[in-house]
Amino acid sequence: MAAVEVATQTMSYRDAISKVLSEEIEANPDVFIMGEDIGRYQGTFRVTQGMFDKYGEKRIIDTPITEAGFTGIAIGAAMAGLRPVVEMMTMSFSILAMDQIINHAAKIHYMTGGQAKCPLVIRGPGGAAKQLSAQHTHCLEGWYAHAPGLKVVAPATAIDAYGMLRQAIRDDNPVIFTENPGLYTVMGEVPDDREFVVPFGKANILREGTDVSLVGYSRMTQINLAAAEKLAEQGVSAEVVDVRSLSPLDMTTINASVAKTHRAVVVYEDWKFGGFGGEIASRIAEESFDDLDAPVVRCGGLNVPTPYARNLELECIPDVDDVIAAVQKLG
Amino acid sequence: MAKAKLEEIESPAMLEEFYRQMLFIRRFEEKCNVAYRLGKIGGYMHTYVGMEATAVGIHHAIKPTYDYMITAYRDHPQPLLLGTDPVKVMAEIMGRSDGMSRGKGGSMHVYDIERGFFGGWGIVGGHIPLGGGLAFASKYRNEDRVTICLLGDGAANQGVVFETMNMAALWDLPIIFCIENNEFAMGTRLEYHAADTELYKRGEPFGIKSERIDGMDVLSFHKDMQRIVDWTRENQKPYWVEIMNYRFLGHGAADNDRQLYRTKEEEDAAMKRDPIARLEEILLKRNVMTREKMEAIDEELTDQVEAIYEQADASPFPDASEVYDNVYTDMEPEKGH
The missing domain is CATH 3.40.50.920 (Rossmann fold)
Incomplete structure (x- = not known):
């Protein structure tokens, strides 16, 4: 049987993320995005550019600068069946939400004996950008991978960013999706396929x-x-x-x-x-x-x-x- | 109309139900303490003795199993009231395979998600944003649920409480923050942990409707909570309530030094506000129930708790093979030592 040809587009890692976020927002009314400056300001790294105008304040939610609080709200909403995608302006700020992520999100399914799920994505840039100094440059994926109950992914290419973020949003477990400021402009071929996913756990x-x-x-x-x-x-x-x-x-x-x-x-x-x-x-x-x-x-x-x-x-x-x-x- | 409703609330049948529920919680919690001392329950365990009117009053003010509820680790009475099988609650507290979480949670982590009870959390104040998230979800779906978020006076100082209050007010979340002010943050008295001991005032700067109410008289408390729940449901906005109560026993079962933070005289005075004794006086005064009937109910409930305990104790410990279950919904974690 001949493989089905799927058209591809050349785009940046950033645009691949933006594309899948938009597609999942359109595909599932339970998906929403929350984070600092992601809406009216269009996102510090412009990943959510244009989305506030297109999808409105119900789906694209500007939060106060209170990472622990809004991450906890996302976790609670996930427990109640929604599928939040939290943007950390930089992963370094997720340290403020560490108690919510490690002590709460990662343990919900286990402590409830499987009664509750936490379909949550936390995504954002981790690692060095350019001269952002000591407090904005952390690579935290290893901290998160250390905690059972979390899935942690770190795609390096546009196509993987596209396929893995869709997998993350559709996953019933909390997923840490780490990007890297230095990757946003990396170009690659991305399939034009709203069902395309890259499964986790495959190098x-x-x-x-x-x-x-x-x-x-x-x-x-x-x-x-x-x-x-x-x-x-x-x-x-x-x-x-x-x-x-x-x-x-x-x-x-x-x-x-x-x-x-x-x-x-x-x-x-x-x-x-x-x-x-x-x-x-x-x-x-x-x-x-x-x-x-x-x-x-x-x-x-x-x-x-x-x-x-x-x-x-x-x-x-x-x-x-x-x-x-x-x-x-x-x- | 209001008067008719009042009479309805305080029908003899309702009064008897309040009484049975409060007494059941007390006997259940006392049995837990006995079991703890026998080594049948381990870890940390925090009982509700003395605060029963609060749980019962809230239960009758909400739409049980429809509205959402979340609390910290003093979490035995809420599922019992919601209709969770008490054997499963006791089995969880005892770490057995018939427990609600098959022994993975324990006393501090009791959940009944199907009944809208979201636990059961051990980090003081950590669950409060989660409560905000429950209210966020019901609002997002245009439902008219309210979320009851219980917290202690100690938790009221945590930073995430203020973060959640801000967002609850900013986004009009239908959440009722119920501070169970039992006057102690573990072993630290209110005036040593709160800059202003009138905790109800903390809602005001956020524009959240706030008040302090007595949580020891189940009748007045229930009426107050009904008014607050109805307002929140109708207006879909947050409410901040300081409920004044008192725990008669230690912070947890491991707290054997209450004299370090309060005197015997103070406890004796507090015991005079015992919510169960207060209700008994009302029942007698209104000729709803005789002493003999109360004693009969007590005997019945004590036997019932005994049977629950026996059944829970007959449940096996979880099989070792289950240790990896439910870390993830769809895969197992890395295995082995």
Whole structure:
């Protein structure tokens, strides 16, 4: 049977998110979006641009700057059967709502013995933008992935942003959907299909290779792709594994890649110490020990509050040279 | 009209129902305390002894199972009143497989979502935005439900309370914040935890209708709550109510040092306001019930609670294989140590 041809459009990661938000708002009256400055102001990162005028204040809700309060309201509304999408202006601000997310949303289904569900999405940019300093630059996906009851995804491409956000909105569990300021302008092909979803828990091989697996998610996948390009010039064939989904985590694909390459570098923008990359690295070590020709290496963000000065900020975030240096460590 | 309604509310049948419900809650909670001391109940457990008029008065003012209700961890009486199988409530408190959450919640986390009872939360004040969300949902769907959001005087200081009050007023959410002011935030007396002890005033800056009412006289309290619930349903706006009551026992079953924060004399004086004893006086005075009848009801309810306990105690502990159930709706979490 021939595959059905689906038309695609070239668009930015930002527009892919905006597109799926609009489509889900139109598809389901229970879906609404709430957050700071998302309506009349059109969204700080312009993800919700035009939506307030199109869908009105019932569906696109400007909130006061009270993250714990409005996240809790979204959780309560989800318990009562609605499907809220909460925008965090930056994921850093979700720290104010941490009690609501970890202590409430993540535990509802379990503590009620399955009586209640919490179909909630919390989305927004996590990680460095440009000189936003220490309080606006956190990568929190590892904190959230640590908590059972939450699903956590971090797409790196426009098509995954499009398909995974739809999956998130239709999911009956609370989902943390982390974007990255550096990804909003990344372009890609997005299918013109209002039912297109990318299931969670499936990593994706974005580039095949034989010498080393570069394992990452979110913007670091783009860094890994660029690093693989450079490594190829040096005669090193790197495979790029885009993790996409932290919880659930697809170790099958990651282990299969390591079985092929026998070496792994795990790249993540979050603080290197105690970050989610450590979880992936330890799992590779536990599950693929016999396949490894070298210890698994982590390449993460520097363990400092992100500084303001541009040169210092850039120093903190793993870049192509850092990834290549990590690969070279493997010998 | 108003007078006819009043008489209807205070019919002998209704008075007897109030009495039975308050006494049932007390006997149930006393049994919980006994079971706790026997080691049959673990963790933290907070009983409602002394505050029964509040739960019963609210229950009769709302449309039970239609309206939404959410509370903190003093959460045994609400589902019992809503008609949840008391064996399932007791089994949950005892961590058994027949519990409402199959033993995953415990005393602080009792839920009956089908009956509109959304628990059952352990972080002081943390559930209050969730209450706002319940009211948000009913408003969003153009229903005429009200949400009863119970909170303690201690919780009234949490930041999310003020955040929720602001949004409730801003968005006209049909929520009634019911502060069960039992005068103590765990072991800290009201005047040591609140800058202004007249908590009812806190609604006023938000333009929320606010008042303080007595929660120990079930008849007057029920009438007050009926008026407040009706207003909220009709106007679809929030209400902030400070309900004055008193808990006769410790904050929780683990609180054995009440003398650290209140005197025996004070407790004795409070006991004179015992809502059950007060109702008994009214029942006698109005010739609704004799002492003998009251004693017979007490015996009946005590036996009933005993039977509930026995049935709950016969329920097995949850199977170890269930530990991963309900973390997610559609998948299992990472497994193993």
